[in-house]
Amino acid sequence: MGRFGNFAISFAVICVLAGGMSLFGYGLGHGGPVVMLGSWALIGLLTLLMGMSLADVVSAYPTSGGPYFMAEKLGGPRWGWTTGWLNLLGLLGAIAGIDYGAAVFTGAFAQMQWGINPTPGLTILIFACILAVHGLVNVRGVRVVNALNSIGAWWMIGGVAAIVLALLLAPVQHRSPEFVFTHFANTSGFDSVLYVCLIGALLPGYTFCGYDASSHVAEETTDAQNSAPRGIVRSIWVSWVAGFFLLVALLMSIQDYQGTLNSATGVAPAQIFLDVLGVFGAKVLLLVVIVAMLFCGNAEVAAASRMIWAFSRSRALPWSHLWQKVSGTTQTPVAAVWLAVGAPLVLALPALYSPAAYGAITAINAVGMIPSYGIPVYLALRKGTAYTPGPWTLGRWRRPVGWIAVLYVLAITVVFCLPQSSPITADTFNYAGVSLAVALLLAWLTWVTKGRRDYQLTTPSDQALVEGLV
Numbered sequence: 001m002g003r004f005g006n007f008a009i010s011f012a013v014i015c016v017l018a019g020g021m022s023l024f025g026y027g028l029g030h031g032g033p034v035v036m037l038g039s040w041a042l043i044g045l046l047t048l049l050m051g052m053s054l055a056d057v058v059s060a061y062p063t064s065g066g067p068y069f070m071a072e073k074l075g076g077p078r079w080g081w082t083t084g085w086l087n088l089l090g091l092l093g094a095i096a097g098i099d100y101g102a103a104v105f106t107g108a109f110a111q112m113q114w115g116i117n118p119t120p121g122l123t124i125l126i127f128a129c130i131l132a133v134h135g136l137v138n139v140r141g142v143r144v145v146n147a148l149n150s151i152g153a154w155w156m157i158g159g160v161a162a163i164v165l166a167l168l169l170a171p172v173q174h175r176s177p178e179f180v181f182t183h184f185a186n187t188s189g190f191d192s193v194l195y196v197c198l199i200g201a202l203l204p205g206y207t208f209c210g211y212d213a214s215s216h217v218a219e220e221t222t223d224a225q226n227s228a229p230r231g232i233v234r235s236i237w238v239s240w241v242a243g244f245f246l247l248v249a250l251l252m253s254i255q256d257y258q259g260t261l262n263s264a265t266g267v268a269p270a271q272i273f274l275d276v277l278g279v280f281g282a283k284v285l286l287l288v289v290i291v292a293m294l295f296c297g298n299a300e301v302a303a304a305s306r307m308i309w310a311f312s313r314s315r316a317l318p319w320s321h322l323w324q325k326v327s328g329t330t331q332t333p334v335a336a337v338w339l340a341v342g343a344p345l346v347l348a349l350p351a352l353y354s355p356a357a358y359g360a361i362t363a364i365n366a367v368g369m370i371p372s373y374g375i376p377v378y379l380a381l382r383k384g385t386a387y388t389p390g391p392w393t394l395g396r397w398r399r400p401v402g403w404i405a406v407l408y409v410l411a412i413t414v415v416f417c418l419p420q421s422s423p424i425t426a427d428t429f430n431y432a433g434v435s436l437a438v439a440l441l442l443a444w445l446t447w448v449t450k451g452r453r454d455y456q457l458t459t460p461s462d463q464a465l466v467e468g469l470v
Contacts, residue, residue, distance in 0.1 A: 001221040005146040006228055008153035010211040010235035013303060015098070015296035016243035017159055017289050019207030022101045024250060025268030028261045030420070031200030032185030033251045039197070040247060043204035043412070044240035050370075050405040051211055051236040053377045055229030056398055059390030060380075062218035062228050065310035070376035072457045074383055081451045083375045084311050085443035087212070090368030091304035093435075094210055096344035097365050098300055099134070100351065102293035103127035108265045109286050112279060118266075120352050128345055130294065134301045135341040141330035142220050145302045152295030159288045160242045164249040166285060170276045174252045187261065189422030199420050205412050207243065209369050211235050213303035216310075229392040304340040309333035313458045316451065354427075363432035367416045368439055374409030377402050 001009075027036040054067075061070045067087050072080025103126040107118025116122070138145055168174070186196050214231035218224040221231075254260050255275040263271035269289070273282035312323035323336045380387045381402045394401055417433035447455075 001142065001146045001217055001227075003221075003223070003227040003230065004153075005150055006214050006217060006221045006224075006231035007234045008146075008149040008231075009217055009299045009302060010214040010231050011238060012149050012152040012156065012295050012299035013094075013210030013213045014208060014235055014239045015156060015292055016207060016239050016246055017156055017163075017292035018098055018101060018296045019209075020203070020243050020246055021105075021267075021269045021289055023203045023206060024247075025261060025263070027200060027203040028185060028257070028268060029187035030202070031196050033180050033183045035184065035197050035200035036203055036247055036251070037181060037244070039201035040204045040240075040244055043201055043208060044236075044243070046404070046408040046412075047204075047208040047211075048233070048236050048240065049401050050373060050377070050408055051232045052394060053398070053402045053405040054212065054215075054373050055232045055392060056389055056394050056402075057376045057380050058215045058218070058232065059225045059229045059392035060388060062215065062221075062224035062390070063310065064216050064219045064306040065314070066212050066215040066218075066307055067372045067376050068307075068311065068316075069457065071372075071379055074376060074379035074387070077451070077455055077457070078447065079375065079379060080314075080457060081316065081447050081455055082440070082443045083372050084307075084314075084316055085446065086368045086375075086439055087372035088304075088307055088311060088368075089364045089439050089442075090209075090366070090370075090372060091300065091307055092340070092343050092347065093363070093365035093368060095131075095297060095300050095304060095340065096348050098293060099130045099297040099344065100127050100348055102130055102290055102297060105267060105270075105286065105290050105293060106130075108267045108270050109283060109290060111265065112270075112274075112283055112286070124348065124352055127348060130297065131341040131345055133294075134298045135338055137298055138301050138305060138337045138340075139327070139330065139332055139334045141327075141332050142217070142302075145298070148295065149299050149302075152292070152299065155288075155295060156292050157238075157242065159292050160246050162288060163285055164245050166281065167249045167253040167272070167276055170253070170281075172253070172255065172276050175254060180248060180251045185257070188420065195418075198415050199418055201412075201415060202420070204243075205370075205416065206366050208236065208239070209366055210300060210303070212369070212373060213299060216303040216306040219306075225390045226392050229390075301337065301340050305333055305336040308336040308339055310458075312336065315454045315456055315458075318450075363416070363430070364435040364439055367413060367432045367436040370409055370416075371413055371436075374406050377409075378406045381406065 057070045061073055063069045068080050068084030071083035103123045106126050107123050110116040211232050214228045218228045221227050253272050253276050260268050260271045270286055273285045308323050311317055312320040325335055327334050420430050421428040
């Protein structure tokens with residue numbers, strides 16, 4: 001991969017056309033326009049600081065292991081092991097969330113086009129087909145993945161521009177700037193405005209995940225010490241800007257607030273498309289979003305498979321010898337790719353019976369991934385002058401920016417775990433905290449039973465030596 005390809009994979013994984021669109025309806029009921037745009041501006045800025053801090057460490061340790069490799073080098077085996085499990089479970093949860101979201105949007109399109117009722121069983125079937133396609137694409141090799149990521153990056157930029165222009169130029173009544181930037185709405189069941197603002201920040205909080213993908217393909221990137229950190233930072237600020245304009249255009253185009261919030265399609269942006277552009281226009285824009293989601297999921301599979309491969313070469317996973325095998329033809333960890341698509345399918349099966357159960361699984365996406373970004377940054381700060389940065393560094397700004405980033409990670413992780421709806425029932429309970437506790441328990445149990453005996457960090461040079469001897 002070149003510099004643009006490295007940026008493209010993180011940009012594709014963040015994918016404002018996936019997170020921003022999937023959670024748009026949530027935002028309408030948890031603070032409305034003022035909270036959606038205000039939190040997007042604030043969380044985007046804090047994410048940029050977090051990304052810059054992580055990029056500083058990535059430049060020093062550009063390997064496919066990503067956060068776990070950095071944590072191991074800076075804090076020791078237990079830090080590396082815990083970070084690795086959090087990051088891995090977060091990546092698998094992200095694949096489940098992204099591709100299941102694509103299946104839901106595909107179901108909404110099928111309902112509009114053919115009148116097909118998107119039942120849970122049909123959604124799971126579509127989800128399985130999407131995962132299979134992503135597996136088949138990723139085993140073809142990094143050049144194919146790189147080409148698709150580059151196309152996907154331009155698709156997302158063009159898609160955002162197309163949606164914004166189509167909505168704003170449509171001959172319909174548009175909402176005033178006062179509504180877009182000041183209107184507050186709350187259907188969460190909670191009375192506290194401050195609390196609603198906090199949980200409303202989950203829209204950008206969940207969207208700005210996955211930019212560690214640039215680090216996971218570092219060993220396949222030219223000039224990785226500069227390309228990977230730049231890929232992280234650029235993917236965040238481009239997503240931040242593009243997502244802001246997308247949200248503004250969607251909010252300005254709402255024709256019926258309650259009708260959009262309670263859309264029969266189950267997808268709030270799809271209702272806006274229908275109201276503004278009619279059935280044909282809505283189908284076209286919905287296809288733009290679905291294709292963007294497919295690019296996003298494919299990039300996430302690429303990142304997750306590299307993390308699985310790197311974690312396995314350090315003997316951290318069961319049957320590590322299988323997942324670390326690399327195809328002699330495509331130089332791709334084929335078994336790791338199929339694990340990266342197979343595990344999310346198994347994790348998503350509870351969605352057949354309970355949306356809450358599925359939410360508990362996919363919640364590990366954010367509560368696993370974001371702490372795994374903060375840990376190596378914290379460990380680098382703790383190391384003080386003993387830390388040696390790479391060629392891409394924040395210099396004298398590293399410590400103040402880094403501490404702001406660490407505090408942000410702590411705060412947003414707590415927010416992720418707060419109840420999101422009242423009254424709190426089995427269906428409305430936020431399982432993110434439970435998912436995080438289970439992930440930490442799993443990391444501890446696997447460390448006690450396997451990790452402290454078998455785990456051994458393997459560097460790229462060690463891997464090359466082993467392969468040479470073989």
